[in-house]
Amino acid sequence: MTRLIEFLIALGIVAGLALLVGVVLPDHRHISESVETNRKMTIVYDTVNNLRRFRDWNTLVLRDPKIELRTSGAVAGVGARLDYTSQDDRIGSGSWEIVESIPNEKVVIKVDDQARGHDKTVQFLLQPTGKNNRNVKITQTYDVEYGWDLVGRYAGLYVSRHVGDDMKMGLARMSNMLASVPNFDYRADNVPLRDLSIVEVPAEDLLVVNAGNVDRSNEAIKQSIKNNQEWIKRTLDANNLEAAGPVRIITTDFGQEKYAFDVALPIRRKGSAPAAAPAAETEGEEADEAAAKAAQAAAFAKPVPAQGEPLQVKIPDGAPVQYVRTKPGRSAFGSFTGFMAELDAVRNSVRAWATTNGYEVTDRPYEVWEGGVDKAFTPEGEYDVYWHIK
Secondary structure, three states: OHHHHHHHHHHHHHHHHHHHHHHHOOOEEEEEEEEEEOOOHHHHHHHHOOOOOHHHHOOHHHHOOOOEEEEEEOOOOOOEEEEEEOOOOOOOEEEEEEEEEEOOOEEEEEEEOOOOOEEEEEEEEEEEEOHHHOEEEEEEEEEEEOOOOHHHHHHHHHHHHHHHHHHHHHHHHHHHHHHOOOOOOOOOOOOOEEEEEEEEEOOOEEEEEEEEEEEOOHHHHHHHHHHHHHHHHHHHHHOOEEEOOOOEEEEEEEOOOEEEEEEEEEEEEOOOOOOOOOOOOOOHHHHHHHHHHHHHHHHOOOOOOOOOOOOOOOOOOOOOEEEEEOOOEEEEEEEEEOOHHHHHHHHHHHHHHHHHOOOOEOOOOEEEEOOOHHHHOOOOOEEEEEEEEO
16 A cells, blocks of 8 residues: 555656746747759749649658648638648648738738648748849748647647658658749849630631751851741642641751741631721721721631631642641740740740749740731840740
8 A cells, every 4th residue: 555655646746847847948949941943032932922832842742642731711821721631640621822922922811721830930031032032942841739728838849850850851842842832033123924814715726837857047047947938828829728827837856056846827717817996986097007907806716716616628739748736735824025035034934934833835836926027026026925834
């Protein structure tokens, strides 16, 4: 009996000491880890300001490759949310939701998971660094409150090892992921790229000519396009077809000295264009000009879906023209005004935007030369840029 009493007294002393230690342990834990990248600030900020690439850097996916991820709410910024569910009891279910976002400075995320504690918050703090501030320092912080949950306070002793190690690995993966994104600032002042978005592209009927490898001089490129447009025109005339939109250039390779591309034109049967909207009542030259603009707008409505069965197109002898019916799909899209020579940077900017937002581009990019060929070699060149996504 005496030994039992001694055991209970010892147990009480141990419990009391554990309680006392728990009371004096911190009720809040803060962890911080950093990594540096040479990607543009725009790319880094957009990466952490949306949750579409969560799978590509967060370590939850490594712990359970079969984890289910679902995004909802806003596409990016405040309100963007990701919920996850895992059959692994150590992970369970939870969510990340962006609750604060300051462009190119900070993104704050509310975290809900099965670990002990409450008011869990992850922050990504962005700071220009390196020579001429060309790099970006990404600091990820994690904060958790335990309050009077004494067991939670003890769990906090190990949060640096568990959460901290995951943060280190996650930032390393994010750095590698960022390295795969073309390093082009698609919001830079010197890149007048606008209307970046994902658009639906219908099936289209095209006449296509492979221009081959052309010298990268404006005159050589312009002449090649016009020569190939002449082949396309002959094919149109031979088949009672008409243009359904402006000429487009499909890029195969934009090298240091040569430019490999295809010239393409969307087509349809003559007379199948939608009717032009009625013009306001005007007279003389104004009426003719208004009618011409209305006709062109109707004829070049974009994009023009292919109708019915594929066209039966007879290619004239010797013409290097191919008829193609494309498949419908989705594309990363942007509009640009400027010189044709700037299009390579524009294409890479569209790809950088798409990749940063969780889309994988595929096939070859192309531009619709809205202003025509001659205007393309001036500062007033107008282009719609497309790059198909998976």
